[in-house]
Amino acid sequence: MAPFSSLPRKREPITGGEWIPACAGMTRKVRIALGLLGVLFAVLTTAPAVAEGVPLPAIPKAKGEKCVEEPQLMRRYHMEFLGHQRDATMRQGIRTTRHSLKECISCHAVDGTDGKPVTIKSEQHFCNACHSYAAVRIDCFQCHASTPEVPGRQAAR
Amino acid sequence: MSNKACDAGRRDFLKAAAAVVTLAPGVTLMSIPAAAAPRPADQPASATQRWGLLVDTTRCTTDCTACVSACRTENGISGHGRPATDPQWIRKIELRNETTGATHSLPMMCQHCANPPCVDVCPTGASFKRADGIVLVDRHTCIGCRYCMMACPYKARSFVHEDVEDQRPDVPRGVGTVEGCNLCVARVDAGGLPACVESCRSNGNGAMLFGDLNDPKSEIAQRVKTYATTQLRADLGLDTGVRYQGI
Numbered sequence: 562m563a564p565f566s567s568l569p570r571k572r573e574p575i576t577g578g579e580w581i582p583a584c585a586g587m588t589r590k591v592r593i594a595l596g597l598l599g600v601l602f603a604v605l606t607t608a609p610a611v612a613e614g615v616p617l618p619a620i621p622k623a624k625g626e627k628c629v630e631e632p633q634l635m636r637r638y639h640m641e642f643l644g645h646q647r648d649a650t651m652r653q654g655i656r657t658t659r660h661s662l663k664e665c666i667s668c669h670a671v672d673g674t675d676g677k678p679v680t681i682k683s684e685q686h687f688c689n690a691c692h693s694y695a696a697v698r699i700d701c702f703q704c705h706a707s708t709p710e711v712p713g714r715q716a717a718r
Numbered sequence: 719m720s721n722k723a724c725d726a727g728r729r730d731f732l733k734a735a736a737a738v739v740t741l742a743p744g745v746t747l748m749s750i751p752a753a754a755a756p757r758p759a760d761q762p763a764s765a766t767q768r769w770g771l772l773v774d775t776t777r778c779t780t781d782c783t784a785c786v787s788a789c790r791t792e793n794g795i796s797g798h799g800r801p802a803t804d805p806q807w808i809r810k811i812e813l814r815n816e817t818t819g820a821t822h823s824l825p826m827m828c829q830h831c832a833n834p835p836c837v838d839v840c841p842t843g844a845s846f847k848r849a850d851g852i853v854l855v856d857r858h859t860c861i862g863c864r865y866c867m868m869a870c871p872y873k874a875r876s877f878v879h880e881d882v883e884d885q886r887p888d889v890p891r892g893v894g895t896v897e898g899c900n901l902c903v904a905r906v907d908a909g910g911l912p913a914c915v916e917s918c919r920s921n922g923n924g925a926m927l928f929g930d931l932n933d934p935k936s937e938i939a940q941r942v943k944t945y946a947t948t949q950l951r952a953d954l955g956l957d958t959g960v961r962y963q964g965i
Contacts, residue, residue, distance in 0.1 A: 651856050653762035654848060654907050663887050704857060704892030706885045 681707035756909025777925035788917030805876035830959035836866035
């Protein structure tokens with residue numbers, strides 16, 4: 562993985578989109594905090610050898626070829642992408658799939674011992690991997706399905 | 719013959735069929751699914767459209783609940799056997815005219831007002847009207863205060879009192895927020911029909927018609943232009959998107 566210094570620091574457009582101004586509005590403190598978090602993850606995810614003895618989050622592998630954004634960008638900014646997509650879909654009915662939460666869930670589904678995708682209740686769930694490690698708590702899955710659509714579930718109608 | 723030529727033939731046939739509708743509105747009321755061309759996924763909903771629903775109460779019968787069960791399946795709504803608090807997006811009601819004794823059965827749901835009182839009272843802006851007239855709750859902003867439920871003259875909204883599990887990925891819904899009929903917004907955005915309308919057509923009595931009230935060529939616009947239709951509590955001046963015929 563690229564070292565942290567190669568991550569986008571300035572406001573140059575990375576993929577375009579309105580989440581960048583959101584970062585621009587951040588205070589210096591927040592940016593430093595985010596930066597430190599980034600360093601933490603760079604360390605955590607690239608060099609297990611360095612972190613000998615330190616428990617690391619085990620991030621489950623995704624299905625599909627590659628992520629909708631660079632994984633290193635995703636690690637830091639997934640909440641921005643999701644928040645932006647959320648407002649666009651909810652308020653304006655824009656239903657592009659690139660940053661859709663539904664799509665994250667289908668690619669990042671993790672199969673449990675019974676062969677079925679695990680729900681958010683399981684520690685194995687992709688969205689729990691880092692969050693429980695970093696003590697982040699999200700409420701998204703009170704409403705959003707944490708497993709992909711089961712084909713034919715609606716056939717009863 | 720190439721596939722393309724085949725398609726062209728089909729399209730001409732559909733066009734001809736559509737012409738029949740314009741010549742004799744009403745006679746062929748339920749014959750052609752009024753699915754609109756889907757809006758491209760990256761385009762926002764636009765005010766050039768106004769989605770509406772027309773219910774023909776002369777066709778709707780007391781014993782039929784096809785719309786209600788389709789809504790529950792589509793939106794993953796299940797109750798706990800507690801009618802007072804279980805969420806409900808659409809319900810069947812019976813009307814009786816006191817003087818004549820005439821009765822009518824009809825489905826009742828969010829009327830998708832042009833001037834929605836729920837939006838007026840919402841303290842967080844969660845209750846809003848989308849550009850194309852669909853009245854929604856942004857549950858990311860909803861704090862569950864339920865002012866909107868008090869403001870709605872149609873009792874169309876429900877509060878989710880209990881944890882929800884096993885939601886459909888297309889229809890997120892969960893505890894602590896208010897919800898109501900969203901005209902199956904994801905299906906409509908994809909060019910489809912609300913589940914109730916589809917089911918009324920195939921399992922019910924074909925009493926529901928969905929379409930764009932702003933498009934003069936649409937079947938619903940033709941019908942509200944040709945026949946006397948009713949907006950419930952029209953005296954409130956809310957300009958509802960759901961209209962009834964026969965009451």
